Amino acid sequence: MSLLDRDSKSVSLTAAGEALLSHGRQVLSAVSLAARSARQAGLPDARLRLVMKPGGDANLLPGILAAYTREPGARAIDVVLGSVSDRIEFLRDGRADVALVRPGESGGFCTWDAPSRHGGGGSPRGA
DSSP: OOOOOEOOOOEEEEEEHHHHHHHHHHHHHHHHHHHHHHHHHTSOOOOOOEEEEEETTOOOOHHHHHHTTTTOOOOEEEEEEEOHHHHHHHHTSOOEEEEEEOOOTTTTTOOOOOOOOSSSOOOEOOO
């Protein structure tokens, strides 16, 4: 399998080279994110970083945060505001641990449906 096309004046990627480059970048990004996340989680004062759209919590955030803080081992929470693209970018580059997104905005991340206002539990959703 050839990854490069070469001639006397240029070098370019083959289709296989393009595919390997794309996946290689994703792997390097994932490894970098894993290292940053591990460093962050290992800090004694590590905080949970949540990113959301301004007003994008349907007024559910106070209840969610209250329930979370009652959990044993709950970390302090930093809430960061951002657009749809910011939220996904912040998750990918490690600036956020959790994001509030609407269906279809997950950017390939696994999502969890929020519990209903009437007491029903949430359910997992694929990427």
